[in-house]
Amino acid sequence: MKKGMCMMLTLLMAGSLAACGNSQADAGKDEAKKDNSSEKTKISFALWDEVQKPVFDEIVEKFETENPDIDVELQLTPWSQYWTKLDAAMGSDSAADVFWMNTYLPKYAEAGVLEPLDEYIEKDKVNMDDYVSVVKDAYNYNDVQYCMPKGMDTVQVFYNKGIFEKYGVEEPQAGWTWEDMKNLAGQLKAKIEEAGSDEYPILMELDPQPSFFNFINQSGGYVLSDDMKKAGFDQEGTVKAYIDMVSLMDEGLMPGSEVLSDTKGTDLFLSQKGAILFMGSWKTAVIDEASFAEQVGTIAMPAKESGNQSVIGGLGYAVNSSSKDKDAAWKLVKYLAGEESNKMQAEAKIDVPALISAQQYYKAEHVDVNVIFDVAETGFPFPTSSSVAEWLPTVNEISAKIFAKELTPEEGCKQMQEATQSALDSES
Secondary structure, eight states: OHHHHHHHHHHHHHHHHHHHHHHHHHHHHHHHHHHHHHHHHEEEEEETTTHHHHHHHHHHHHHHOTTTTTTEEEEEEHHHHHHHHHHHHHTTTTOOSSEEEOOOHHHHHTTTTTTOOOOHHTTOOOOOGBBBHHHHHTEETTTOOEEOEEEEEEEEEEHHHHHHHHHTOOOOOTTTHHHHHHEEEEEEEEHHHHHHHHOOEEOOSSSSSIHHHHHHHTOOOBBBBSSSSBBBBTTTHHHHHHHHHHHHHTTTSOOHHHHHHHHOHHHHHTTTOEEEEEEEEEGHHHHHTTOOOTGGEEEEEOOBBBBBEEBBBOOOOEEHHHHHHHHHHHHHHHHHTTTHHHHHHHHSSOOSBBBBGGGGGGGOSOOHHHHHHHHHTOOOOOOOOTTHHHHHHHHHHHHHEEEESSHHHHHHHHHHHHHHHHHHTTTO
């Protein structure tokens, strides 16, 4: 009996020791996990588009899988707060390690808050010729590459084949001119009025990129000189661009600003209230999903006196010069600008890749995306300078007054020249 009791005690003690041993082992594993977690490099990535965020959640997850030693925090800040937050954070060295950048690049480059990427690019043998040149060059400031390209925006014409067919008017043809467009629009206007209908021959949005910045360049003018030292609103071609837009309104070929300031041109087009729409590639997915999408044609803009070149915009990925983990930040930027990330963005149709090899993944069922890629070959970058945040809102405000007939094109251009040149002069 004593022997049996001793055996039971021995078994109990062994079990207790085993349990204790297991607990210690588990605790050791948990501690190891904590150590591994604490050993990870933590970086942050800021963006402003809530529509694109779900795709970037997936992209970041893939990056972390391939780079288990890096933990990325995605920070979404609405556009209306993005730049204010970035400025405040930069001042306190608390900005994200990686963040989206746009035409405001010169301001931040001159402030020294962007990390030059040339050494990283050279070290990892990244071929910058793999990207659309206009977008790549837009993020090269004073011969320094400050961003890796993300995507690109071009401007072209979408048109409703059904409206042209309805009124028996010939569709736009490749190589058409501004006068060809006015002729087709005039025919449409006459037949629409005869039918007592209410479609508009031409639609556009009265913003710089989808409309007047293109026409300024196409008319032989310019917004800024190549060295960004001189404003070009006093140029004959610049004034003519505004005159030509106002003429479209006066001749009833396009609705006036009282209509276009109330309802976007794209929305009118999607409601089948317009035959011709000047619009950026960023609206491709929306147009491709329209109820009449199979009736949508895509064509380059009509040529004016100096061509039909498009303003090209697009975002870039920047590294914070104050980042404590620049190597990890660069690794993320290189991945974001790489094939896999661009493929995911293209397939989700949230952006047209600036990476040429990834453009094959950007597809639409009805819209001819090849027009977008063709237009990019002859485009020019969105005009910018370090004071763009000062002069661009003024240009927008005065342009709106021209379209509302509160100022003549000549009066408005004179005011824009003075305001923009003053801002440029203050940069030096």
